[in-house]
Amino acid sequence: MQAPATPSPADANLVEVTRDIGFAQCVQALKSLLMATPIGWLLVAWFGWSRAPHERMLCWLGGFFCAWLVSIVLLRSMARAGPSRARHLRHLMTIAVLDGTCWGAVVWLVAGFNATLDPWLGAVLCGVAAINAPVYITYFRAYAALMGALWATVMLAALARPPHAVEQELVYGLTIFCGLLTYHMRSIAQRVLDGIGLQLSNASLASQLSAALQLVQHEAGTDSLTGQPNRRALDELLKQQVSVSRSTGRTFSVLLLDIDHFKLVNDTHGHGAGDDTLCAFAQRVREHLRQGDTCARYGGEEFVVVLPGTTLVAALEVAERLRQGVAEASLMSVPLVRTTVSIGAAQYLPGETVEQLLARADTAVYAAKRGGRNQVRVPEEAATA
Numbered sequence: 001m002q003a004p005a006t007p008s009p010a011d012a013n014l015v016e017v018t019r020d021i022g023f024a025q026c027v028q029a030l031k032s033l034l035m036a037t038p039i040g041w042l043l044v045a046w047f048g049w050s051r052a053p054h055e056r057m058l059c060w061l062g063g064f065f066c067a068w069l070v071s072i073v074l075l076r077s078m079a080r081a082g083p084s085r086a087r088h089l090r091h092l093m094t095i096a097v098l099d100g101t102c103w104g105a106v107v108w109l110v111a112g113f114n115a116t117l118d119p120w121l122g123a124v125l126c127g128v129a130a131i132n133a134p135v136y137i138t139y140f141r142a143y144a145a146l147m148g149a150l151w152a153t154v155m156l157a158a159l160a161r162p163p164h165a166v167e168q169e170l171v172y173g174l175t176i177f178c179g180l181l182t183y184h185m186r187s188i189a190q191r192v193l194d195g196i197g198l199q200l201s202n203a204s205l206a207s208q209l210s211a212a213l214q215l216v217q218h219e220a221g222t223d224s225l226t227g228q229p230n231r232r233a234l235d236e237l238l239k240q241q242v243s244v245s246r247s248t249g250r251t252f253s254v255l256l257l258d259i260d261h262f263k264l265v266n267d268t269h270g271h272g273a274g275d276d277t278l279c280a281f282a283q284r285v286r287e288h289l290r291q292g293d294t295c296a297r298y299g300g301e302e303f304v305v306v307l308p309g310t311t312l313v314a315a316l317e318v319a320e321r322l323r324q325g326v327a328e329a330s331l332m333s334v335p336l337v338r339t340t341v342s343i344g345a346a347q348y349l350p351g352e353t354v355e356q357l358l359a360r361a362d363t364a365v366y367a368a369k370r371g372g373r374n375q376v377r378v379p380e381e382a383a384t385a
């Protein structure tokens with residue numbers, strides 16, 4: 001035999017949240033209905049005034065008015081604090097019972113005096129039961145309380161009268177109608193709640209998916225060793241800068257950084273220390289950049305710095321700051337790793353591609369290496385211009 005499925009804590013939480021939402025929706029709908037209730041009294045008063053004793057009619061109207069006022073006060077206090085189910089469940093049940101009892105009292109006080117009025121009152125009570133169904137659809141317990149109170153009052157009224165004084169058909173008919181309506185309402189209410197639960201779990205799934213997607217996108221564009229943007233993210237950024245430059249004329253520059261004699265670091269201290277040196281190098285570079293500048297790992301011991309809105313002259317100042325920042329203090333103390341960096345600087349030229357720009361920066365790095373390393377160079381055409 002299959003064991004009954006017990007809801008997981010996450011499921012249980014979802015069920016609770018769904019019930020809370022259902023409760024809040026029910027309170028909201030009830031607010032509008034209670035405001036419209038006096039129309040129902042007027043209808044009964046208009047049709048029953050000449051057919052039932054006035055003092056009984058006034059007694060019913062007065063009683064209903066008092067109960068209505070209490071309901072309004074309770075609803076207002078719920079609205080002020082927000083319709084919290086844990087806090088206000090009793091309020092909602094009280095309103096439902098008061099409403100049901102007051103409508104049921106129609107039979108007690110107004111019915112049994114006129115053959116035309118009685119079936120008409122029966123129809124009014126069936127209407128009340130039907131009109132309340134959509135209002136309480138998201139909180140069935142309160143609907144059951146309303147219908148229970150209405151039915152019990154009608155039954156008590158029938159029992160309290162001398163035999164045959166009250167139209168028996170009215171009571172039987174109402175009982176069948178209320179029973180059928182409540183029975184069907186139960187399953188419809190459950191389906192509505194299931195729908196709310198489904199919406200909630202879809203929304204939660206969608207937000208989990210979007211968070212996972214953001215993480216994957218971030219990881220796809222991040223170098224796993226240094227935590228800096230990788231070649232892929234760099235390509236995207238450069239393409240974006242090119243398109244901004246084409247549409248607005250705003251220029252940008254790049255610096256290609258190549259650590260000097262990095263092979264020696266690996267050979268002397270091991271590959272692990274080499275990895276740590278790369279991380280420390282990336283960190284050092286970041287410390288010398290502005291907020292909007294980007295340092296991406298281009299590959300191996302090469303990094304590219306993108307400087308939006310920067311001319312070659314300003315880029316050379318940044319490059320010199322970086323060169324000095326790397327050369328003046330050791331990158332790591334244990335093991336002691338001191339190194340320098342060769343830098344090629346290039347400003348984007350209108351019409352060139354990302355590959356052409358990087359190739360020009362690369363020739364500048366090559367010139368820096370040939371010139372003795374630990375220096376900043378520009379592409380030859382810029383140097384001679």
Ligand SMILES: Nc1nc2c(ncn2[C@@H]2O[C@H](COP(=O)(O)OP(=O)(O)OP(=O)(O)O)[C@@H](O)[C@H]2O)c(=O)[nH]1
Pocket residue numbers: 225258259260261262263264266270271272273274275278299300301369373
């Ligand atoms: N530890 C470590 N080493 C790397 C990584 N990527 C590339 N390297 C090493 O970086 C070194 C680059 O060496 P070369 O291209 O000869 O350049 P270099 O020794 O820096 O000399 P110059 O560039 O001419 O100054 C190679 O030994 C690569 O193995 C990495 O992710 N981690």
